[in-house]
Amino acid sequence: MSEIKKSATALAEEEILKLWAKEKTFEKSLANRKGKPYFSFYDGPPFANGLPHFGHSLVTGIKDSMLRYKTMRGYYVPRRNGWDCHGLPVEYDVEKQFGVSGKKQILELGLEKFNGACRDSIFRYKADWEAFLERFGRWSDYDNYYATVDTNYTESVWWILAEIYKKGLLYKSFKSLPYCPRCATPLSNFELNEGYRDNVPDPSVFVTFPLKDDPKTKLLAWTTTPWTLPANAALGIDAKADYAYVKLKEDGSTLILAKARLDVLDLRKSQYQLLKTVKGKDLIGLRYQPLYDINKQQFSKEQLDNAWQVLAEDSVSLEDGTGILHSAPRYGEADLNMGLEHNLPLIESVNSSGHLVWGPKEALGQFFKSADQHIIADLTKQGRIFAAETAQHTYPFCWRCETPLMYFATDTWFIEVTKVKDQMIKTAQEINWTPANIKKGRFGMWLEGARDWAVSRNRYWGAPMPIWVNTEDEKDFMVVGSIAELEKLAGHPVGDDLHRPFIDKVVIKKGAKTYKRVEEVLDCWFESGSMPVAQWHYPFENKAIFDQTFPADFITEAIDQTRLWFYVQHVISTILFNRPAYRQVIVSGFMMAADGQKLSKRLRNYPPVQEVFNDEGADALRLYLLSRPQGTQTADYMRFDRSAMTDIRRNVLDTLNNSFKFFETYAGVDGWQATKIELPDPDNLLDKWLLARLEQTTSLATASADNYKIAHGILPVFELVNDLSNWYIRRSRRRFWKSQNDQDKDQAYATLHYSLVKISQLLAPWAPFISDQLWRELTKSTKAEESVHLSDWPSVNKLDNASLKLLEDMKTVRELVINEGLSQRAAKGIKVRQPLASAKVSLEVENKAGFDQIIAEELNVKEISWVKSIKTVQVDTKITPELKSEGIMRELVRNIQNARKNAGLNVDDRIKLALKSDSKVIQAAIKRFRDTIFAETLTTSELSGEAGYSETVRIEAQEVKISLSKV
Ligand SMILES: [Zn+2]
DSSP states (O other): OOOOOHHHHHHHHHHHHHHHHTHHHHHHHTTTTTTTOBBOOOOOBBBSOOOTTTTHHHHHHHHHHHHHHHHHHOBBBEEEEBBBSHHHOOOOOOOHTTTHHHHHHHHHHOOHHHHHHHHTTTTHHHHHHHHHHHHHTOOOEEEEETTSSSHHHHHHHHHHHHHHHHOOEEEEEEEEEEEETTTEEEHHHHHHHHTEEEEEEEEEEEEEESSOOOOEEEEEEEHHHHHHHHGGOOEOTTTTTTEEEEEEEOOOEEEEEEGGGGGGGGTTOEEEEEEEEEEEGTTTOOOBBSSOOOOOGSOHHHHHSSSSSSOOTOOSSSSTTTTTEEEGGOOOOOHHHHHHTTTOOOOOOOOOBBBSSSSSSTTTTSSSHHHHEEEEEEEETTEEEEEEEEEEEEEEEEEETTTBEEEEEEEEEOGGGGGHHHHHHGGGOEEEEEETTHHHHHHHHHHHHHOOEEOEOSSSSSOOOEEEETTTEEEEEEOOOHHHHHHHHHTSSSOOOOOOTTGGGEEEEETTTEEEEOOOOOOHHHHHHHHHTTTTTTTTSHHHHHHHHSBSEEEEEEGGGGHHHHHHHHHHHHHHHSSSSEEEEEEEEEEOOOOOOOOTTTOOOOHHHHHHTTOOHHHHHHHHTOOOHHHHSOOOOEOOOHHHHHHHHIIIIHHHHHHHHHEEEEHHHTOOSSSSSSOOOOOSHHHHHHHHHHHHHHHHHHHHHHHOOOOOHHHHHHHHHHHHIIIIIHHHHHHHHHHSSOOHHHHHHHHHHHHHHHHHHHHHTTTTHHHHHHHHHHHTSSSOSSSSSGGGOOOOOOOOOOHHHHHHHHHIIEEEEEHHHHHHHTTTTTTTTEEEEEEEEOOSSOOOHHHHHHHHHHHHHEEEESSSSSSEEEEEOOOOOOHHHHHHHHHHHHHHHHHHHHHTOOTTEEEEEEEEEOOOOHHHHHHTTHHHHHHHTTTEEEESSOSSSEEEEETTTEEEEEEEEEO
16 A cells, blocks of 8 residues: 655644634534524535535535635524435436336336335445545534435425425426436426536438428428437417518429428528418418328327318427427427327327337337437438538536436426516515525516426436325325324334335325325435434424524535525525525535636546645635635636635645744744733734734724625735735744843733734634644644634624724835835846945835834835935935945845755854955945844854865855854
């Protein structure tokens, strides 16, 4: 076994995980909030029969972070995760496992065996999932999960369906639905939505229908589903549109088609003459010759009389085709409506497993997609094809097994969502969305177009529909709402396992009547949408918890769930309680691979998440994902950009760590220790400024996080970390270096310490590892909580006017004076380390004396004079021999400091030093500034004799040999 290489960051994170487990930090974070306001969160259940992949990281990060944040804000936030266990994905895997496919083979195998295997498979990857979630830092009560497979869960689902039935919103109907012939089940419109593919090649066929009384005149219809042609029962036209009679030169026949679609005749380069134009309504009632025979025994006389005529139809398009719709009532929504309205024969050309059962001999028994070519060939022979070509279409496929779907009319149970649409739109007003436009847009529009929900599935592994039907009269049925009710009706216990085939054996006798269960199971989305209720086995128990947790204060999933899990919850809770199921949603963006493609296991176009954990670490991944507005605030596509993650690790996490190391090192040298965490009251301008920046950042970050805008809760902290390191510490370094301990130094320590503590809190929800590591180090000599995750979020205080002015002044000084001054130096090619005599500054700031020193140091000038005559700053760039000499001294000091580091010395080690150069100018500088050089490099005396370490450097193009020894 090869050893997994882990970075120091990864190892440190794993140490923190161990500490959390040992100290029971999560449990404590709950216990110490008990009695505080309850913050309710619903976990959207993932399927546990597939491995977690990288795409799950974003939404997992949002869940964990937001809940940590709310905990720090003082809420009581219990968390349990859930598992989605039923449905086609599980069945599909088990079919593959047994090497079977389709209804017949499953029934031959036996449902007990089949469903037993489904049950065995559902938690196959649970341990891997939990390992992923835990390593990512997701806190949850993993033992106390809910699972849609549990009997209690199913009983609540039954109760919900029975309630819906009691409200008169459950019905059975023969409807044309998106249907997977391989899975042999209808799908809901939102499942359909999941499986569209672009640019699918499909036949595009123009078929002629000669009029019965005048065979030389033909109606021209168009279809992309030739397999439905043997089921043709009528043609539809737009009654208000213009239709043309055109005479073809090639054979003297006459075609009828919409005037707006005449250019389809170019397909055959046909030359034609326009004979006349009529209104669509004038065509109604025309009779035509059918394509194929019909099995007359199957249909009533009236149906046979109604068949094969032209009818008015609203859904006829004038955008494509010929303006004449071929109608096969069993295979399309509009077709079926036409068929039922005009009592047409519902001819079956393709059966429920997708095979051709009516039509030309060569095509019989073929899968519907393969039957197309045979039907086209046969009709060509009959002279009924005007043109046949291949067109690119958007076509739906089964979201689970990728079989092309068809529309198929079957008996299906529906929830009458259209009847509660207005109510759903009303209850949706109470929901807040991030991003806000989802409310009226993606979600609101979906509600506006709500359809009745097909909830029955002709499948096996799912919650069985609790409907028992009179074997003599299918209109007489009962919907059972609990196990107790069923046992009472059946007169015996029904056992613990409610799955098929056991439940199918439960028969209800009522006098002479016998009731048997319908065969269908429930759509697994009905189950996940029942989660707010069913996770608690409500209303059979846990009434108080349900009341406390419903509706959820917060949920989050990726944008595709807007029309799936978010939607189904909303439907169910509106029907049951006339309330939304949740108050606040963060709709996360969609993770794509770096190349812009979908994340694909096969293409390996993303790093394994474990590799990222072991290298950059979970904090870097979380901060990267969460700080992108397109991932957490605008629900956009987001490409995984590993270099951006590396940048965050370097620019934020490493910078913060180095700032801490700086503090730790010097505080260690000086023996400085914090005994409490208290806002310091320093005198130094830089200290005051840092504390004001901290206050400003806290206020910005808090407001954003409170508004569920995570990226903007994090980005200000990134800026603060940068300011802390690249401005505050850089400008304050000398205050920590100086050898005497005084009040100024003490205040600098207190300010830096306090700021680091608060920064660890501001980062805690988003980067829970490094923040806790820092917190523990920084607070170990205080009485603070043992983990940052047990602490309270920093309080937000309004900045006083003096602080506001200071922030503004510092910004101006940095952006105008210093940037400009430095570029004046750069323009003359003068290094920053070369001291200059003076600079003039023109600016209105509150505290000139304080800024004086900052500007002088930063521009490396000896003197600042405040004037009014210039723009902002004017640096005197003249270098006198004295200044030149001092510049050389600065170079020497810097090189000696480097040499100390290279020699492996500690910052407080004292040394002996020798400097040798042939250059007169450098010798002069050494002689002149000997005391300064010694003081700044902690040199106690001249080194004579053997050096412990030496190196040669170049200063002003001259060699200097530095030799030193530790004292
Ligand atoms: Zn399928």
